[in-house]
Every structure is written in C-alpha cells, then in structure tokens.
Amino acid sequence: MSLTARFALPSAPAQSSAPPTPPSPSTTPPPADTDAAPATTATTATTATATTAEDAPHPPAASGGSAPPRTTPFPPRASDSPADSARRSRAADARALTQVLFEELSGLEPGTPEHARVRAALIEINLPLVRYAAARFRSRNEPMEDVVQVGTIGLINAIDRFDPQRGVQFPTFAMPTVVGEIKRYFRDNVRTVHVPRRLHELWVQVSGAIEDLTVLHGRSPTTGEIAERLKLTEEEVLACLEAGRAYHATSLEAAQEGDGAPGLLDRLGYEDPELAGVEHRELVRHLLVQLPERERRILLLRYFGNLTQSQISAELGVSQMHVSRLLSRSFARLRSANQIEA
Structure with a gap:
C-alpha cells in the first residue's frame, strides 16, 4: 500500500451537487428593512468576492455524480511539460x-x-x-x-x-x-590525508577566488593575486592548494592515462651511490686549499689524474723519491688539519 493511501490527506467536506431548491411561489418573502439592506448587500458582495475557483461547487460527473478531483496548491504553468x-x-x-x-x-x-x-x-x-x-x-x-x-x-x-x-x-x-x-x-x-579544518574551510574560499579571478583576468591567477584578494599570506594559499589535492592517494603501481605512459613508480628518482661521498669530497676540497701549490698539484695528479709516482716525477722534473716524500708530508699535514674523527 502506498504512503498516500496509508496516510490520506484530509479533504474538504463534499458539497452537494444538487441545485438549490427555489423558493415556493406561494411563499412571500418578508419585507426587507430599508436600514439593513445596505449591510446585507455588502455582506453578500464580500462573501462572493472571497469565494475562489477552488471553493466553487463542481458540476456533477457524468457517471453518477462522483466527487471532483482534488486540486493541487500549485497549478501547472503554461510552459511546463507533462513531466514537469x-x-x-x-x-x-x-x-x-x-x-x-x-x-x-x-x-x-x-x-x-x-x-x-x-x-x-x-x-x-x-x-x-x-x-x-x-x-x-x-x-x-x-x-x-x-x-x-x-x-x-x-x-x-x-x-x-x-x-x-x-x-x-x-x-x-x-x-x-x-x-x-x-x-x-x-x-x-x-580524504586519504586528513587536513586541519581551518585549511579545509580556507580551501573553499581559495577555490571560489580562483574561479572569480580566472573570469576577471582571463587566465589562471597567481598565488599573490589570490592572497591579496582573500587578505591571506602566500604561504597560507599554498597550504590550501596542497590541502585541496589531498582527497585521494594514488598507488605508485597504478596505470597512468595515455598509451605507454610510465607509472609513478617508474618515474621516481633513484638513490645516487655517490651521495654518501659528498661530505668527504667537500672536506677534501677544504683541506687541499691549505696545501702549497706544488704539493696540491702532486695530489691531484696522483689521485685524480691516476698517474704513477714515476709519471709525476717526469712531468714535474723531480726525482721519484722526492715525489714520495712530498706525498707523505702532504698526508701528515692533511691529517693534522682534519678535526673530524674517523
């Protein structure tokens, strides 16, 4: 049983469809009081004006005088389709x-x-x-x-x-x-990543400002323009933009749109094996500038140019023994200048 049938709307009492019985010819109406006639006429006119089309009696149906259908409070418009x-x-x-x-x-x-x-x-x-x-x-x-x-x-x-x-x-x-x-x-x-409520509320304002400024300037607004419009700092605007992208997290192995496009996992950077030697190289560079010019050149030829002591002695015009003593003295000086314990 439908809800309308289970909870029927209260309807107005049925009005009689029979025409009113005219007064008998033999009955003479009482003479009207001349003083009360204007009041009676005004009352009748007021009652007739207050009567609407919905309150007026409907003509009896052709099949036995059934009650007319109930009218809706909002009559259909002329431009409405049957579905509307x-x-x-x-x-x-x-x-x-x-x-x-x-x-x-x-x-x-x-x-x-x-x-x-x-x-x-x-x-x-x-x-x-x-x-x-x-x-x-x-x-x-x-x-x-x-x-x-x-x-x-x-x-x-x-x-x-x-x-x-x-x-x-x-x-x-x-x-x-x-x-x-x-x-x-x-x-x-x-949201996969939960953000503070203040950022979430600011994101709604930032999103509306982006739409308004895009229509106004005909281009995407800058962070400074958004911040100026909302009286915020650029850091707050950037935080709101990051919060707006925190609804869903994407799997690293998820397939990307487009034929042959690499996945996120394939586009991630790798760990550079030389990264651990960055601090050591910076330390060596700092110590090398403290050596004399000839000793620094010998170290560069030996360990960066991969030359032997014989090749270095031939290039510098000194004996191999002298090159060996200079290398030993340079190592001792570098060790004494290095304050970092191994």
Whole structure:
C-alpha cells in the first residue's frame, strides 16, 4: 500500500451537487428593512468576492455524480511539460502529506509503535529531498549510494528536531542539515590525508577566488593575486592548494592515462651511490686549499689524474723519491688539519 493511501490527506467536506431548491411561489418573502439592506448587500458582495475557483461547487460527473478531483496548491504553468507538471504535483503532494504526518507525529508518544510508523513514513516520503541534495556531489567520485545514505542520516536528524509550530516548511529546514551531514562525511571520511579544518574551510574560499579571478583576468591567477584578494599570506594559499589535492592517494603501481605512459613508480628518482661521498669530497676540497701549490698539484695528479709516482716525477722534473716524500708530508699535514674523527 502506498504512503498516500496509508496516510490520506484530509479533504474538504463534499458539497452537494444538487441545485438549490427555489423558493415556493406561494411563499412571500418578508419585507426587507430599508436600514439593513445596505449591510446585507455588502455582506453578500464580500462573501462572493472571497469565494475562489477552488471553493466553487463542481458540476456533477457524468457517471453518477462522483466527487471532483482534488486540486493541487500549485497549478501547472503554461510552459511546463507533462513531466514537469507531474513532478510539481508530486512535490506538492509530498509537502502536504509531510505537514499532515508532522501534525500526527506531534500528538504521539515517542517510542510507541505508532510514533515509529509515522516517523518511518516521514523518512520515506522525503527521500527525494536527500537524492536532490546528494546530486550536488556527483563530481566527488564517491558512490552515490554512500552519499545518499549519509544524507539520510541528516534527514532523520532534521525530522527529530523539526517543530511544525514555527511556521517553517520542512524542506527549508531539512536541506541545510542534509547538506551539512554530507559535507561532514567528505571532510572526515573521504580524504586519504586528513587536513586541519581551518585549511579545509580556507580551501573553499581559495577555490571560489580562483574561479572569480580566472573570469576577471582571463587566465589562471597567481598565488599573490589570490592572497591579496582573500587578505591571506602566500604561504597560507599554498597550504590550501596542497590541502585541496589531498582527497585521494594514488598507488605508485597504478596505470597512468595515455598509451605507454610510465607509472609513478617508474618515474621516481633513484638513490645516487655517490651521495654518501659528498661530505668527504667537500672536506677534501677544504683541506687541499691549505696545501702549497706544488704539493696540491702532486695530489691531484696522483689521485685524480691516476698517474704513477714515476709519471709525476717526469712531468714535474723531480726525482721519484722526492715525489714520495712530498706525498707523505702532504698526508701528515692533511691529517693534522682534519678535526673530524674517523
């Protein structure tokens, strides 16, 4: 049985389709009081003006005088398609039925089976409101079923807190609660890397500023332009941009878009085997400048030019023994100047 059938809307009392019985010719109406005639005429005119097309009696149906169909509060527009008219009619019926159910719910004791039944009916009839709110987050690459489920939690919270006596329509009251619950879900559960809430809120402002400045200048704005518009520092803008890219982490072995494009793992740098000798080379360079010119040249020829002592002696015009003594003296001087313990 549908919700509309289970919770029927209250309808106005049926009006009689029979034409009014004219007064008998033999009955003479009493003479009208001349003083009361203007008041009677004004009352009749006011009553006739207040009568609308919906309150006017409908002509009897051709098949036995059945009651006319109930009119919706929002008549179809001339430009509406049949689907739009049907959608507007369903929305009007849902709002009217929601109001009736809330009136019934306010008179029930929480925890009773009847209260649970009416509450469940309110949830079911307002699920299209949740789907409408969830459709705003289709670009987040999350399963729509999960988003609708989270939005339904917000709908339940809105139903439990709604007070019909305040004169506010339930969709107006429930929409911020549903959207807020969905945003909280994306903030706390979807991000692979959790960022501070302040950065997340600033990212919303930065994203809006980027769109406005792009339209204004016809190009992507710089970090300085964004910071100037939002009265932030460039470091805060850069942190917000990094936070905006922290929704999902990509696997290093995931395939990249494009034919033959290398994966992230293939594009990672490797550890340079000479990296451990950087400090040693810097230390040697610092010590070499403290040696005399000839001794420094002998060391460079021996250990960087890979020449033997005989080749060095021939190039410098000294004996090999003298080259050996100079090397020994240079090593002793370098060891004494090196304050770093091995």
